[in-house]
Amino acid sequence: MDAALYLLLPISLVFALGIGVAFWWAIFAGQFDDTDTAAKSILGDDDGPRLD
């Protein structure tokens, strides 16, 4: 029981740290800057008949 606590608590801390770092990266890499264009690109696709 003690051993499990001493093992699991640090692991959960490391996970929380990893999530925090990933979140930090995502914000400053601009992942949240434009949530619109990629989602709508399929609507702007050229749906005309293929010419070749």
Place this chain on the structure above:
Amino acid sequence: MRAFSLFSPPKVLADGERKKRRHMLARLGLAWLAMMQVMMFAFPGYLRGSPSSDDASLLDQAVFLMNWCSLALTVPVVLYCAWPVWSGALGRAQRAHLGMDVPVALGIVAAFIPSAMATWSGRGEVYFDSVTMFVAFLLTARYFELCARQAIGIGGLHRHLERYRRALAARADSIAAWFTAAQLLLALGAGAFWHAADPSRAVGVVVALLVISCPCAMAMSVPTAIAAAHARVLRRPDMDVAEVDALARATSRVSRQSLYGSMAWHLLMTPLAMLGWVQPWLAAITMLLSSLAVGANSWRLYRRDCLPAGDWPADAIQGA
């Protein structure tokens, strides 16, 4: 693109503002992440007081470990996430002007220092969950306010509404300053009383009072109402002056409702906290609730006779 997107900033935002928004979002997200962990770690500490704990030494060990984990997670929250509070409080103190950052900073210090000492010595109560909740909820309110302010910056500037904004904001600021000063005095008085009557509860009472004294909801009342009014003008650019006037009157009414409503809520909670009935974490939750209520009240102004009921906003479909 909607005028209000909570996560993606407006496209035409200047670089400095964009950076500010990113930092604010990072602080907000990290504070919530740490808060969730620390709240779980706090659970064994609340068990300790109950008589049914049959294996006291194991529980003590778990509490000791989890307090250290909470401390490890709370330090970055206090140093990084709460940074705007520290810089704001220091700037205010230099100009001898009491803003809302001063009671917030005092609340964080008053809860964090005794908790860290209790963790180090292994005895006494810790309030890390209250600290992280307080910071996370406060940043949530400020983030909404920042989004509202930055959304105003886009589109043609609406001078007519700006005139109303200045008058409203000046009045709200002076009310909030008086309110905060009174609350600080009350917190000091209640702390002195409890220190004489029951020293073990003095820290909890003072922390709860300082948390309640934070006028975040009051600070949100004018910016969110104005942002809602601007959003309505953006949605209907063909409004004539009479309509804008009516809108401005409605805005002023809504922001006054929010201001006095949140003040009444704080005044209702203060005596309960002075009696020691409000735990610090409960105070943090009531603070979040009043901020959310203010946001919802302003959102109502934007919704009213603007969107057909039960229908999607037109630009969400057309991508306007």
